[in-house]
Amino acid sequence: MATDRKTSTVKRAVGGRRRMRAAQVSPELKDRLDQAHVLRDPRVRALWPRLEARQQEIVFDPGQAVGHRYPLTSGEVAELARMSERQVRYWADRGLIPHWRKGRRRLFEAVGLIAAFSITNASQHELQFYRGVMEEPVEKLAAKVGILTSLLASRLDGVEPNEAKALIAPLGELARR
Amino acid sequence: MPRYGRAVTLEELQAGAGTEFLFHYTDAIRADAIIEEQCFVSGPKAARGFGIYATHIAPVGEETIDEVIVNCFRGDATPPEVNHAIAVRRSSGGLRFERTDDPYQWLLPTGRLELVHIEGIYVAAVAFSGGRWDIIDSSD
Numbered sequence: 001m002a003t004d005r006k007t008s009t010v011k012r013a014v015g016g017r018r019r020m021r022a023a024q025v026s027p028e029l030k031d032r033l034d035q036a037h038v039l040r041d042p043r044v045r046a047l048w049p050r051l052e053a054r055q056q057e058i059v060f061d062p063g064q065a066v067g068h069r070y071p072l073t074s075g076e077v078a079e080l081a082r083m084s085e086r087q088v089r090y091w092a093d094r095g096l097i098p099h100w101r102k103g104r105r106r107l108f109e110a111v112g113l114i115a116a117f118s119i120t121n122a123s124q125h126e127l128q129f130y131r132g133v134m135e136e137p138v139e140k141l142a143a144k145v146g147i148l149t150s151l152l153a154s155r156l157d158g159v160e161p162n163e164a165k166a167l168i169a170p171l172g173e174l175a176r177r
Numbered sequence: 178m179p180r181y182g183r184a185v186t187l188e189e190l191q192a193g194a195g196t197e198f199l200f201h202y203t204d205a206i207r208a209d210a211i212i213e214e215q216c217f218v219s220g221p222k223a224a225r226g227f228g229i230y231a232t233h234i235a236p237v238g239e240e241t242i243d244e245v246i247v248n249c250f251r252g253d254a255t256p257p258e259v260n261h262a263i264a265v266r267r268s269s270g271g272l273r274f275e276r277t278d279d280p281y282q283w284l285l286p287t288g289r290l291e292l293v294h295i296e297g298i299y300v301a302a303v304a305f306s307g308g309r310w311d312i313i314d315s316s317d
Contacts, residue, residue: 025218029210036206039258048255060260061306070205109206110257 031100042169071107081116184315195233208261236310269297
């Protein structure tokens with residue numbers, strides 16, 4: 001992989017111990033590292049096992065398909081996930097496909113591709129449900145979330161602890177936000 | 178300590194695992210950041226002290242990813258979070274990885290969220306793709 005260390009964007013703070021200094025990275029690197037953080041979100045972790053083997057391979061190595069490592073453009077994600085570029089932009093702008101911006105361009109890391117594949121794999125019915133959640137007024141949404149939470153609580157009876165954890169972890173992450 | 182007048186090979190990394198080399202498993206973004214900036218950022222949490230964690234588990238095959246997830250992350254990770262390995266020397270200059278009470282984890286002690294420049298200990302970056310591990314960057 002070609003790297004240009006002369007153009008390092010890390011600012012080396014003055015006055016620290018030799019080789020160990022306070023972290024101060026460029027805004028672009030910070031944006032990318034934020035995406036790495038989202039990759040560890042329980043909501044994203046729940047998506048990974050449901051991807052097809054072929055999709056998991058592409059997430060590992062998009063280079064085989066597009067000729068370079070991450071980040072990917074909207075067009076590349078659209079091609080890989082078999083969506084239109086407009087669909088990618090639609091779901092990205094509504095928060096369902098994690099991404100970061102460089103100027104006006106949306107750029108996607110592994111976490112974005114995992115989300116895009118998950119949308120591709122979703123049924124039309126599921127996508128309509130997601131659209132409804134996005135477009136519903138908050139007061140109506142609160143009622144639906146209440147019902148959904150009750151249903152989820154009832155599903156916890158009799159499920160294995162690991163399954164229960166997988167079900168609850170994304171809600172915990174939401175509450176923290 | 179052997180000095181390579183050329184880029185190290187995957188086989189050499191595997192043969193020197195635990196004795197000469199250790200491996201810091203991470204995701205594509207963090208691997209890119211480490212390669213480009215030649216530094217690690219230590220984590221905000223400190224299960225065994227603040228610092229840079231590495232293991233002697235060498236990147237060998239597809240099973241390595243599961244092995245790392247189970248032994249180094251207690252199952253709390255998905256494969257895309259650990260499909261890159263930064264190979265480092267166990268020690269160089271003032272930097273030295275120390276054994277922890279966990280047989281799989283070695284620690285280069287630092288402060289919290291500290292930026293650690295790795296000239297000297299950085300050896301190579303390895304990525305899992307197409308069913309195998311390949312070196313994507315190396316110090317020469």
